[in-house]
Amino acid sequence: MQAIEDKNGVKRFVITLNVNGDSYTKVVKANxxxxxxxxxxxxxxxxxxxxxxxxxxxCTVLLDGxxxxxxxxxxxYADGRKITTIEGVAxxxxxxxxxxxxxxxxxxxxxxxxxGMVLSAKALLTSNPHPTELDVREAIAGNxxxxxxxxxxVKAVLAAADEA
Amino acid sequence: xxxxxxxxxKSVPRIDAFDKLTxxxxxxxxxKFPNMLVGKLLTSPYAHARILSIDTSxxxxxxxxxxxxxxxxxxxxxxxxxxxxWDETIFCIDKVRxxxxxxxxxxxxxxxxxxxxLKLIKVDYEVLPAVFDPxxxxxxxxxxxxxxxxxxxxxxxxxxxxxxxxxxxxxxxVRTDRFEGQRTYQCPIExxxxxxxxxxxxxxxxxxxxxxxxxxxxxxxVFDMKEGDVRVLKTHxxxxxxxxxxxxxxxxxxxxxxxxxxRPVKMFFDREDMFFNGRGRHPITMEVTSGVTKxxxxxxxxxxxxxxxxxYTGLGVASAYYAGSLLTVLYDFxxxxxxxxxAVTNLPPNGAQRGHGQPQPRYAxxxxxxxxxxxxxxxxxxxxxxxxxxxxxxxxxxYNVDSYGLVEALEKARDISGWQEKKGKLPSGxxxxxxxGGFVSGAGYAIxxxxxxxxxxxxxxxxxxTSAILYVGAVEIGQGSDTVLCQMAAExxxxxxxxxxxxxxxxxxxxxxxxxxxxxQTLMSGWAVxxxxxxxxxxxxxxxxxxxxxxxxxxxxRDGIVFVKANPEVTKTFAEVARTYFVNGGQxxxxxxxxxxKLGGPxxxxxxxTSPAYSCATQVSEVEIDEETGExxxxxxxxxxxxxxxxxxxxxxxxxxxxxxxxxxxTIWEEVLFDKNGKLLNGNLAEYRLPTALDMPPVTSELVDTxxxxxxxxxxxxxxxxxxPTLGCISNAIFDAIGVQIKSLPIxxxxxxxxxxxxxxxxxxxx
Numbered sequence: 001m002q003a004i005e006d007k008n009g010v011k012r013f014v015i016t017l018n019v020n021g022d023s024y025t026k027v028v029k030a031n032x033x034x035x036x037x038x039x040x041x042x043x044x045x046x047x048x049x050x051x052x053x054x055x056x057x058x059c060t061v062l063l064d065g066x067x068x069x070x071x072x073x074x075x076x077y078a079d080g081r082k083i084t085t086i087e088g089v090a091x092x093x094x095x096x097x098x099x100x101x102x103x104x105x106x107x108x109x110x111x112x113x114x115x116g117m118v119l120s121a122k123a124l125l126t127s128n129p130h131p132t133e134l135d136v137r138e139a140i141a142g143n144x145x146x147x148x149x150x151x152x153x154v155k156a157v158l159a160a161a162d163e164a
Numbered sequence: 165x166x167x168x169x170x171x172x173x174k175s176v177p178r179i180d181a182f183d184k185l186t187x188x189x190x191x192x193x194x195x196k197f198p199n200m201l202v203g204k205l206l207t208s209p210y211a212h213a214r215i216l217s218i219d220t221s222x223x224x225x226x227x228x229x230x231x232x233x234x235x236x237x238x239x240x241x242x243x244x245x246x247x248x249x250w251d252e253t254i255f256c257i258d259k260v261r262x263x264x265x266x267x268x269x270x271x272x273x274x275x276x277x278x279x280x281x282l283k284l285i286k287v288d289y290e291v292l293p294a295v296f297d298p299x300x301x302x303x304x305x306x307x308x309x310x311x312x313x314x315x316x317x318x319x320x321x322x323x324x325x326x327x328x329x330x331x332x333x334x335x336x337x338v339r340t341d342r343f344e345g346q347r348t349y350q351c352p353i354e355x356x357x358x359x360x361x362x363x364x365x366x367x368x369x370x371x372x373x374x375x376x377x378x379x380x381x382x383x384x385x386v387f388d389m390k391e392g393d394v395r396v397l398k399t400h401x402x403x404x405x406x407x408x409x410x411x412x413x414x415x416x417x418x419x420x421x422x423x424x425x426x427r428p429v430k431m432f433f434d435r436e437d438m439f440f441n442g443r444g445r446h447p448i449t450m451e452v453t454s455g456v457t458k459x460x461x462x463x464x465x466x467x468x469x470x471x472x473x474x475x476y477t478g479l480g481v482a483s484a485y486y487a488g489s490l491l492t493v494l495y496d497f498x499x500x501x502x503x504x505x506x507a508v509t510n511l512p513p514n515g516a517q518r519g520h521g522q523p524q525p526r527y528a529x530x531x532x533x534x535x536x537x538x539x540x541x542x543x544x545x546x547x548x549x550x551x552x553x554x555x556x557x558x559x560x561x562x563y564n565v566d567s568y569g570l571v572e573a574l575e576k577a578r579d580i581s582g583w584q585e586k587k588g589k590l591p592s593g594x595x596x597x598x599x600x601g602g603f604v605s606g607a608g609y610a611i612x613x614x615x616x617x618x619x620x621x622x623x624x625x626x627x628x629x630t631s632a633i634l635y636v637g638a639v640e641i642g643q644g645s646d647t648v649l650c651q652m653a654a655e656x657x658x659x660x661x662x663x664x665x666x667x668x669x670x671x672x673x674x675x676x677x678x679x680x681x682x683x684x685q686t687l688m689s690g691w692a693v694x695x696x697x698x699x700x701x702x703x704x705x706x707x708x709x710x711x712x713x714x715x716x717x718x719x720x721x722r723d724g725i726v727f728v729k730a731n732p733e734v735t736k737t738f739a740e741v742a743r744t745y746f747v748n749g750g751q752x753x754x755x756x757x758x759x760x761x762k763l764g765g766p767x768x769x770x771x772x773x774t775s776p777a778y779s780c781a782t783q784v785s786e787v788e789i790d791e792e793t794g795e796x797x798x799x800x801x802x803x804x805x806x807x808x809x810x811x812x813x814x815x816x817x818x819x820x821x822x823x824x825x826x827x828x829x830x831t832i833w834e835e836v837l838f839d840k841n842g843k844l845l846n847g848n849l850a851e852y853r854l855p856t857a858l859d860m861p862p863v864t865s866e867l868v869d870t871x872x873x874x875x876x877x878x879x880x881x882x883x884x885x886x887x888x889p890t891l892g893c894i895s896n897a898i899f900d901a902i903g904v905q906i907k908s909l910p911i912x913x914x915x916x917x918x919x920x921x922x923x924x925x926x927x928x929x930x931x
Binding site: 046051055056058085086089090095102106108109110111113114115118138141144145146147151153154 | 175177178180181182183184185186187188189190191193194196350351352353354355400401402403405434435641642643644814815817818821822824825826848849850854856857858860862863
């Protein structure tokens with residue numbers, strides 16, 4: 001990885017990430033998390049920060065299709081990888097069927113866990129298009145929601161799967 | 165609910181669903197302004213210490229640091245949410261009172277520089293003896309935390325209605341139980357953030373706050389500004405649950421730092437800060453004594469409570485009153501004594517959390533009631549039916565309760581949960597329990613003394629009549645107020661929900677409202693919106709009458725269509741009528757406001773607990789205990805709520821799910837812990853255990869059909885009331901499953917394991 005050293009000896013690395021289908025090349029410090037990279041460098045603030053310890057799942061993004069806590073990964077480790085954030089799920093003002101299902105099933109309240117929740121559920125439905133209720137609960141167990149008791153979220157994911 | 169409404173009573177999708185689902189919804193921490201700085205608070209590393217000196221010189225030399233402020237740089241005016249006890253300043257002046265208390269703040273070009281600068285500020289402290297337990301704090305000779313609170317007693321309540329001693333003498337059975345609550349936190353997933361910037365004499369503050377009005381009021385007061393020079397607004401808010409009601413140190417510090425630097429300053433709490441500054445639920449020690457007849461009728465009740473307040477008051481006075489005052493709404497009895505001491509300690513201050521002051525006392529009383537039922541051989545639902553308040557009554561402490569469906573809620577909960585087939589008939593390790601609760605639908609009085617209306621609404625129809633914009637001060641924190649208020653506006657106007665837009669919670673652009681607390685917005689903001697919508701409709705019908713050559717009384721408007729009532733085929737669209745109004749008379753605007761009538765009795769503290777309308781709810785839960793490990797699994801929950809007319813059923817049931825979820829967490833897992841020096845031990849979301857999707861049982865949420873005469877369309881609250889029965893109902897289910905009552909929260913696996921072990925040992929020694 002190409003690095004640039006400033007006069008204080010702090011190294012910055014040139015990284016290239018594919019985010020939501022577009023390629024971005026940026027210079028970052030080694031300690032920048034992927035969550036901060038997305039939010040601060042690319043202004044993709046749909047990726048939320050709730051704890052910065054990997055406990056709440058609000059910062060969930062898809063890394064090569066797999067859900068990860070973007071606060072627990074350094075941006076430099078994502079060099080050359082493919083990232084999907086919540087901004088990359090809807091196409092041209094049209095929500096995908098999972099997002100539609102969240103709206104129809106009243107699975108959104110404050111909305112702060114919603115981006116991470118949608119991405120965890122999306123990864124599940126990609127690998128397992130017909131999950132059981134327990135599969136859904138396990139898939140979103142790392143995403144904390146303080147509003148809904150998960151009731152309508154589980155319902156929304158199962159309804160989206162039924163439609164597939 | 166039998167009336168045929170066009171817009172209300174329907175589960176329309178949330179008005180903010182698209183933005184929230186696509187990542188477009190901006191929360192305070194997502195906002196960026198040109199030239200913006202980042203700020204952070206320096207907090208105390210001691211629970212109780214005198215500040216000898218603060219040296220910021222090294223930190224100031226750090227490149228990128230733009231301002232450092234301490235108490236010397238800001239007004240020393242005391243604030244707090246409850247004017248009776250203003251005891252907090254922007255930064256500590258003479259001493260710090262808890263580990264995490266506010267000492268200074270830094271603004272710098274980025275977060276990394278801020279963190280470095282915080283470490284370079286040198287504060288000399290003289291460590292003082294600290295006290296963490298309310299009973300210890302009230303002893304003679306305990307460390308004095310505030311000069312103004314002798315023996316650290318911050319609030320003292322002694323209410324006595326009727327004659328409790330006499331009632332106990334006449335009772336068939338008198339019983340005392342003592343329960344302990346714990347300290348929990350709201351834990352909204354969005355941490356608190358605040359951004360301030362100045363323009364001349366005016367400051368704008370974006371804050372994740374549940375009331376833009378109170379924040380504006382307190383900022384203006386502390387900084388000695390005109391309220392009109394302080395603009396407070398919010399974007400989306402990621403949950404509040406009471407934790408975002410008190411003004412936070414961030415808001416004051418952001419205003420001061422921004423003034424000093426002349427640049428926008430964004431401040432935020434990280435997750436651990438949210439525990440120090442979140443103003444969690446007061447732990448209460450609750451001694452409850454009741455006297456009952458042989459049939460289980462309550463004759464008299466004495467609640468003797470001690471509340472651990474933490475270091476400052478905030479909303480604590482109200483929490484203290486709420487803890488005892490609302491029991492009288494739920495159950496009807498003639499004699500009541502309520503004693504409360506709220507003590508300050510050297511722990512983070514407590515405040516309001518969902519159900520304000522009530523969930524722990526409901527847990528205590530509902531558990532106590534099951535003990536009485538067991539002793540008398542009465543079914544737990546039966547004893548509640550015997551004592552349940554009836555509608556159209558007045559409580560002994562002066563609350564008017566007009567609609568009240570508690571009897572129906574109990575009966576329905578019994579039927580839908582399969583209570584009669586399950587109670588006493590479940591296999592070993594399984595149990596079923598019931599709990600009651602409820603809440604105010606808005607507080608009868610504002611938090612500070614004022615004659616302002618509680619809610620105001622303005623509706624502007626756009627020039628061509630194809631949209632209408634609702635301007636309200638109500639605060640959407642996730643509960644759905646933007647959506648239900650737009651539904652209510654459309655219903656009142658005869659308009660379409662799909663064409664409603666909303667501008668909410670902005671002290672400049674929206675209308676006045678006290679905000680999201682005390683479950684007040686559906687009723688109170690709803691009244692203002694209904695009246696504003698009614699005014700728009702009046703203008704529409706008058707204009708249409710001219711166009712259609714009929715009298716306005718002959719017309720009605722529904723779903724955006726004006727029609728002749730006697731001949732509904734003859735119509736005009738709302739839009740064309742609205743445009744005509746605009747062309748001839750200028751902007752079509754409707755206005756409405758709401759101010760509750762004078763409520764409450766003559767006694768001191770009678771204002772807290774007053775409300776135009778009271779909700780109630782019964783919950784039943786079923787649990788399974790692993791008798792080897794003490795592990796609890798909640799198998800099912802049934803909630804029947806009397807929340808009056810329902811505006812949006814899907815959102816309403818979502819509130820019930822979330823309320824049960826939060827109550828379940830408090831019952832079984834949630835508790836913050838401190839070390840012997842008052843340092844927080846589990847300020848993160850792994851060790852402070854929030855329930856996950858795997859912990860949540862199926863929830864059946866049903867309704868009782870009432871219409872409250874004091875509310876717009878008869879609405880009542882749901883969001884907080886639905887959390888108040890949960891602790892008691894799960895506690896009673898666990899009691900039913902294991903035959904031992906655990907008298908402290910949370911009812912953890914460990915406590916259950918110990919209780920089962922003791923029970924086995926006792927059985928062995930007896931056999």
